[in-house]
Amino acid sequence: MAGEAPRVAPAGSARASADARLAPRRRGSARDRATALLFLAPSLLVFATFVFYPLARSIYLSFFANDLLGAPVAFVGLEQYLRIVTDPRFAQVMTTTAWFVVLTVIPSIAIGLGLALLVRPKIAGIGLFRTLLATPFAFSAAAAAVVFDVFYRPGIGLFNGLLSYIGVPPVDWLTSPAAALPSLALAVVWRHAGYTMLVCLAGLESIPDALYEASRIDGASRLAQFRYISLPLLTPTLFFLAVISTIHALQTFGEIKILTHGGPAGTTTTLVYSLYETAFGLGSSDYGLASAQGVLLMLIVLVITVVQFRVLGRRVFYA
Amino acid sequence: MTGSALRRAWRAGYYALLVAVAAVVLFPLYYAVAGSLMTDAALVAFPPALFPTELAWRNYARVMQAFPLARQYVNSMVVSLAIVAGVVVTSVLSAYAFVFIDFPFRRTAFAAFMATMMIPVESLIIPKYLLVADLGWINSFPGLIVPFVATGFGTFLMRQFFLTFPGELREAARLDGCGHWRFAWTILVPLSKHGLGVLAVYSFIAAYNQFFWPLLVTNTPDMQTLQIGLASLDTAEARAPSLIFAGVVVAIAPMLLLFYVFQRNIVRGLTAGAVK
DSSP, X not given: OGGGGGGXXXXXXXXXXXXXXXXXXXXXXXXXXXXXXXXXXHHHHHHIIIIIHHXXXXXXXXXXXXXXXXXXXXEOTTHHHHHHHHOHHHHHHHHHHHHHHHHHHHHHHHHHHHHHHHTOSOOXXXXXXHHHHHGGGGSOHHXXXXXXXXXXXXXXXXXHHHHHHTTOOOOOTTTSHHHHHHHHHHHHHHHHHHXXXXXXXXXXXXXXXXXXXXXXXXXXXXXXXXXXXXXXXXHHHHHHHHHHHHHHHHHOOXXXXXXXTTOSTTTTOOXXXXXXXXXHSTTOOOHHHHHHHHHHXXXXXXXXXXXHHXXXXXXXXXX | OOHHHHHHHHHHHXXXXXXXXXXXXXXXXXXXHHHHTSOHHHHHSSSOOSSOSSOOTHHHHHHHHHSTHHHHHHHHHHHHHHHHHHHHHHHXXXXXXXXXXXXXXXXXXXXXXXXHHHSOGGGGHHHHHHHHHHTTOTTSHHHHHGGGSOOHHHHHHHHHHHTTSOHHHHHHHHHTTOOHHHIIIIIIHHHTHXXXXXXXXXXXXXXXXXXXXXXXXXXXTTTOOHHHHHHHHHHSSSOOHHHHHHHHHHHHHHHHHHHHHSHHHHHHHHHTTTOO
């Protein structure tokens, strides 16, 4: 990875070099301008239709009350937002969302870092172990969720079967309010830790070996090397992962839809799942209220993005 | 014990640790594969069997027959490949404009492209759904493909790649009378195979694994993608675990293959912007 560093250079420096290259010339010819427009047109058309127009319509819809079929009928200003902040059900949704973020982000990063450190030594055959440990990342949300759904089955499921070997009574993994959210988080963490491991490993590999060699000569222990070299130099990577993982957690849908449907008793209904239920749930087409939740989700992600930009001084990219 | 014997013992211990950790991490994959070859009787026995005693290959034939999984496989492939083709073309064109052509509002336009990446897709799902319904694209390939044929990420990635070429390359081509279009497709693209590979693999995985959008815009099993098919397998009345596992193995096989063959490309795509 280290040799390939220029390709992932911060956007700022790349832009500066592009400008320097083009600086001596004046702002393109008419012909150049037409070509640029032609080249940008396909992307612009897609973005205008499927990003910017929906963005404007989302905000518009969030200011309206709608009939039972979802058609906006009356301008209500900020009332949908007031409904969100005053409704105790939404207080539960936001608390659940926060817990879901905590229960997925912290374990994903801790496990990803642990696995990356484990496969960092360049010993024979380590490439195989790196690939194996990253494999869960190849699973889709749906594939991982249905596998865990079978594992979690009450009574006869594999997890309860394994517990019975060590004499532990069966657990209602997905049907008890206390266990449902952690069980859901486990399925998400299993898949996501493959990603965090890959990113941590790339971060570790970008730390020059010379630093470790110099510290070894000075008699530093492995623990001291981790504490005073790896961890500080990995901080930007870990921070990036915390941001990306938080956004990923806020967007999680497939696992919730497949494993719990937001239940039991709403204990796994996060903001995204609440939005889905409000807009597309059985007998519910409250597009106004759902749009307000969508705008809220966007604002939360935007704040996180801005904070990360301020702290790291460069752009965040999560596709 | 001599120093070298100690080192050998330490190394053997380390490999044992690696194997143990890999076994835990890979257990769900192992059990999906093992379970796809077990009988349902073995899978629902309590406690369940941990490995197959006879290989029930018929589970694969059963899952392909009992559900329109073969059709959904084709749907997923068509949708993903079409999205990859679209993303590659739109990204090359727009990244080219941003790197090799000087035009007014270039910086603003690029900021708008980047802004598309910062909006969570779930926030826009309602108006997007209403729009696709208005266009008559519900339960159709255009509805599954068109909204995704351009991405800010694709433009970003290809732009980063194009920026590594010296400006003289374009100048020399221009002096030889080579226009933008010909330069982009006959000189730049062949030189950018690696970057295009990263983008193609990354886009394919993202498209193939989509769940929320295909769930919303399809409503018959023959138009659904594999991911939605998996979820229906899980909720189908029989809920036979052996069939679910066989379906999962069928669905993730191409992803595992892609992952093992193109791991370096995937990591590159993932860490673009993540690692200094």
